[in-house]
Amino acid sequence: MAISSREAAPPELQTVRDWLRWTGSQLGRAELHFGHGTDSAWDEAVALVLGWLRIPEDRADVLLDARVTRQEAAALAACIARRIDERVPVPYLTGCARFAGLEFEVDPRVLIPRSPMAELLQTGLQPWLGGRQPHRILDLCTGSGCIGIAAAMAFPEAEVVLADIDAGALEVARRNVRRHGLEDRVRVLESDLFAGLGGATSGDASFDVILCNPPYVDPADLASMPEEFRHEPMAALAGGGADGLELVQRLLRAAPEHLQDGGLLVLEVGNSAPALLAREPKLEWVWPELEAGGFGVGIIDRAGLVAGLRQD
């Protein structure tokens, strides 16, 4: 049996190493769903114990035999119990998540960063950019800001706009922009899709790249999601309509006006991709194969959008 209250943490646990071992065992027995940045009980134990104790993973080896204080032990045990009893995802317990090799602050106002788009950004969106360097990038539906901030890191000369409809999410995004020291070229704007972006860019109001991980989950998938996902904001998951793609449809219609000639839209729709193809059968997406194993990220350029969108 896994623990379900802080009192149950055995007093013989003393070191970081003890806590890692014990937490891994507890999480492994608890039949949890792993899908918020980790994929096993052990990885999750590492993220929870090191994350909560604020020990950088690359320094953990020198601190494995450091003692955990009684106060820290009680708080850590309470976190483990919440992970098990309430199915709270680890990043909401530690307040931090990793994405594209970077640290982000998170709280329950934002989706936990996990988009497979990370891999495309880490390889500089090549070969799709064809060697070009984007000057203006929009991360629409930014949440924690993870995608746009990873893009700003990948393209150090680019001006980046992070936009979201949710003021709480934007507070988290702003904190992450500060954390990464990007205030001079990353702006954070409240906007319903493109509606609030007026004047967001210097010169004309269009972007070389629009990155977007919108809400796209359909009602059937929402109903069957593991308990862990119910801690995330519903507005970050549910895309509207029977197929979850109402917001995406609005976005596709509006996107050409905000893309430069030759500009790219990089859109995550996950397992709603077949529904997207049914809605817009003439759009010729590229679906990159992702080494890290994610799927459902489509890439299309402005001309492809204009040519393929249904005209009704």
Ligand SMILES: C[S@@+](CC[C@H](N)C(=O)[O-])C[C@H]1O[C@@H](n2cnc3c(N)ncnc32)[C@H](O)[C@@H]1O
């Ligand atoms: C799936 S989350 C993605 C968050 C982040 N980009 C990531 O990948 O972790 C979707 C985000 O879209 C935002 N959103 C929902 N409707 C929106 C709209 N009409 N305009 C702009 N943002 C919207 C939500 O507030 C949420 O932060």
